[in-house]
Amino acid sequence: MSNQHSLLLAxxxxxxxxxxxxxxLTLAELKGKVxxxxxxxMLCPGCxxxxxxxxxxxxxxxxxxxxxxIGLHTVFEHHSVxxxxxxxxxxHEYRLPFPIAIDRPSDSGAIPHSMANYQMQGTPTLIxxxxxxxxxxxxxxxxxxxxxxxxxxxxxxxxxxSSNAFEKPESSIDLASHRCGEDGCSI
Amino acid sequence: MSNQHSLLLAxxxxxxxxxxxxxxLTLAELKGKVxxxxxxxMLCPGCxxxxxxxxxxxxxxxxxxxxxxIGLHTVFEHHSVxxxxxxxxxxHEYRLPFPIAIDRPSDSGAIPHSMANYQMQGTPTLIxxxxxxxxxxxxxxxxxxxxxxxxxxxxxxxxxxSSNAFEKPESSIDLASHRCGEDGCSI
Amino acid sequence: MSNQHSLLLAxxxxxxxxxxxxxxLTLAELKGKVxxxxxxxMLCPGCxxxxxxxxxxxxxxxxxxxxxxIGLHTVFEHHSVxxxxxxxxxxHEYRLPFPIAIDRPSDSGAIPHSMANYQMQGTPTLIxxxxxxxxxxxxxxxxxxxxxxxxxxxxxxxxxxSSNAFEKPESSIDLASHRCGEDGCSI
Amino acid sequence: MSNQHSLLLAxxxxxxxxxxxxxxLTLAELKGKVxxxxxxxMLCPGCxxxxxxxxxxxxxxxxxxxxxxIGLHTVFEHHSVxxxxxxxxxxHEYRLPFPIAIDRPSDSGAIPHSMANYQMQGTPTLIxxxxxxxxxxxxxxxxxxxxxxxxxxxxxxxxxxSSNAFEKPESSIDLASHRCGEDGCSI
Numbered sequence: 059m060s061n062q063h064s065l066l067l068a069x070x071x072x073x074x075x076x077x078x079x080x081x082x083l084t085l086a087e088l089k090g091k092v093x094x095x096x097x098x099x100m101l102c103p104g105c106x107x108x109x110x111x112x113x114x115x116x117x118x119x120x121x122x123x124x125x126x127x128i129g130l131h132t133v134f135e136h137h138s139v140x141x142x143x144x145x146x147x148x149x150h151e152y153r154l155p156f157p158i159a160i161d162r163p164s165d166s167g168a169i170p171h172s173m174a175n176y177q178m179q180g181t182p183t184l185i186x187x188x189x190x191x192x193x194x195x196x197x198x199x200x201x202x203x204x205x206x207x208x209x210x211x212x213x214x215x216x217x218x219x220s221s222n223a224f225e226k227p228e229s230s231i232d233l234a235s236h237r238c239g240e241d242g243c244s245i
Numbered sequence: 246m247s248n249q250h251s252l253l254l255a256x257x258x259x260x261x262x263x264x265x266x267x268x269x270l271t272l273a274e275l276k277g278k279v280x281x282x283x284x285x286x287m288l289c290p291g292c293x294x295x296x297x298x299x300x301x302x303x304x305x306x307x308x309x310x311x312x313x314x315i316g317l318h319t320v321f322e323h324h325s326v327x328x329x330x331x332x333x334x335x336x337h338e339y340r341l342p343f344p345i346a347i348d349r350p351s352d353s354g355a356i357p358h359s360m361a362n363y364q365m366q367g368t369p370t371l372i373x374x375x376x377x378x379x380x381x382x383x384x385x386x387x388x389x390x391x392x393x394x395x396x397x398x399x400x401x402x403x404x405x406x407s408s409n410a411f412e413k414p415e416s417s418i419d420l421a422s423h424r425c426g427e428d429g430c431s432i
Numbered sequence: 433m434s435n436q437h438s439l440l441l442a443x444x445x446x447x448x449x450x451x452x453x454x455x456x457l458t459l460a461e462l463k464g465k466v467x468x469x470x471x472x473x474m475l476c477p478g479c480x481x482x483x484x485x486x487x488x489x490x491x492x493x494x495x496x497x498x499x500x501x502i503g504l505h506t507v508f509e510h511h512s513v514x515x516x517x518x519x520x521x522x523x524h525e526y527r528l529p530f531p532i533a534i535d536r537p538s539d540s541g542a543i544p545h546s547m548a549n550y551q552m553q554g555t556p557t558l559i560x561x562x563x564x565x566x567x568x569x570x571x572x573x574x575x576x577x578x579x580x581x582x583x584x585x586x587x588x589x590x591x592x593x594s595s596n597a598f599e600k601p602e603s604s605i606d607l608a609s610h611r612c613g614e615d616g617c618s619i
Numbered sequence: 620m621s622n623q624h625s626l627l628l629a630x631x632x633x634x635x636x637x638x639x640x641x642x643x644l645t646l647a648e649l650k651g652k653v654x655x656x657x658x659x660x661m662l663c664p665g666c667x668x669x670x671x672x673x674x675x676x677x678x679x680x681x682x683x684x685x686x687x688x689i690g691l692h693t694v695f696e697h698h699s700v701x702x703x704x705x706x707x708x709x710x711h712e713y714r715l716p717f718p719i720a721i722d723r724p725s726d727s728g729a730i731p732h733s734m735a736n737y738q739m740q741g742t743p744t745l746i747x748x749x750x751x752x753x754x755x756x757x758x759x760x761x762x763x764x765x766x767x768x769x770x771x772x773x774x775x776x777x778x779x780x781s782s783n784a785f786e787k788p789e790s791s792i793d794l795a796s797h798r799c800g801e802d803g804c805s806i
Contacts, residue, residue: 103338208771399589477712
């Protein structure tokens, strides 16, 4: 995690609505914190069984001063049944403790705006931003809890950096060989 | 499982619709097989995480000649989002392999008809019928796979009985101390 | 489980010693019960992680009147450290609740006597006897809890049979394609 | 992890022998790396089921340049059967990939030397040293993988510090309310 390459500043979240009793958040106001964005769909088994419990563990384990967890509902299939109302019932039944944003649907295709802007490959995707708001990980599929903890631990301890001299996000590696499978739904 | 008491003949399934590519089934035509009815709601965490995988295991493990698995979608909350269309998408994404019936909604209350007729306490509920169509287990909440296997194994081996001399279903014991919790949603 | 073929009457357990606070058992005195023999080694990971917890579940789930669980320590490697004293400490620390027999070592080879007599392929092996003392399953490696429950449930319900018209044990199928791996140690 | 209090420099490991194909390591030569010492007993269920797999995950996940994992066999009970020879067979069967030291037995009591020097409360205990060789965590019992990953991630990223201005190790908190239970064996 030395900072030798250009890092990508995370694009703003383009959202339709925030649910789960929270006011809308902007990435700009979260500068200074590590941000973990868990992109999911409520009918994606890999999200329900692995991704969302992992996001809840991040929320419970790390200090709110250090880490902000955001759920992002990136619906790219079954749009008519994964509605805001359905998501609200889902979040209630699963007792999801963190703020959840609904990705803004596209007028012209299945992929919603934030999902496209972050070049996600499917759900679940875990995106981690450093304290400067730069994308440091963009991972489709399943990651071990220890690996997620390690990445977040490093970014918490990393000093905030004002220069532009950054390394490439890990996404370029992680996204190389993805396929559809039991761990998640690719586009 | 000696047959000393009166057993309850299972009431017919009162269903709105069958999904998952199957023609409607009647309990009458299933006489001679053990029947495992898994009552669930698609937004019930205990069903998604424990109950439905267990029902799929029953389906995969036992011979189709010996055991019929039926999923029963007994919606008693969030009716507006747990629709037939939503359930169809859910069953597709979770690759549920067995026939699924939608319990007939009540005109006058939240509890659908079959759920009421079987006096279920919530979801998940596993109901097991013997080869004569009598209720031999009616269990709300989580059961171990070994216990479920043991009950089904006994009922497969049990000789079909034409008399009315039956024992009481286990439900009377199982249902004694149920409460709301992580394993399921009680009414 | 119809009884069309010749079944093998289980050979007597040839044991050195019984530990875990129990008097020696003979298969002869267990006629009328289903008997589950879990053959293990205390340094076999597949036994410690899967097999022994499963044997404990059998012990806890089924009635003592219906099912007798027996642990059988079949040491075929590392003989000098898997001693009776070591096994006693192991059984104490893991709180194994069932009687445990130590298989009688061979004077001429690594494989102990009962292990050879039952033609076991390695550890863990689960052997299940019916109420007549005949071998109905002889499985090397991992089996699901539901499958084990199903087999035991059927054998509990099966009527004791005095004739010799039995089916072949399942071992002939199960043992076909075994190999060394994480689930167990083959000979 | 700001460094406001005095940190304890880890005492040298007082060992009898190193097994698992490795030459003896000293903490002095590991300065500059984070060191994870997993103290265990081969007959401790909490170690076998949770602690050792976690230590193996640390070994596999983090770069060898950043993190050194050490197993420490701290026998405080059943001394006569948890011998060096038995441990060697155990490490082989469980395929433990990291160097393992045998704690030096005490002449006068059950607790071996390193275990006493580090004031451990039982097994499993996970001790984590920073790059300066100071104790930053000393935890008896079970910790989540995410928490362990987070601590190690922070210490990897933390700059080496030459001053003596350190914070207290977390052990003082962690060790407050330990008791005997399924997660480990306390002294």
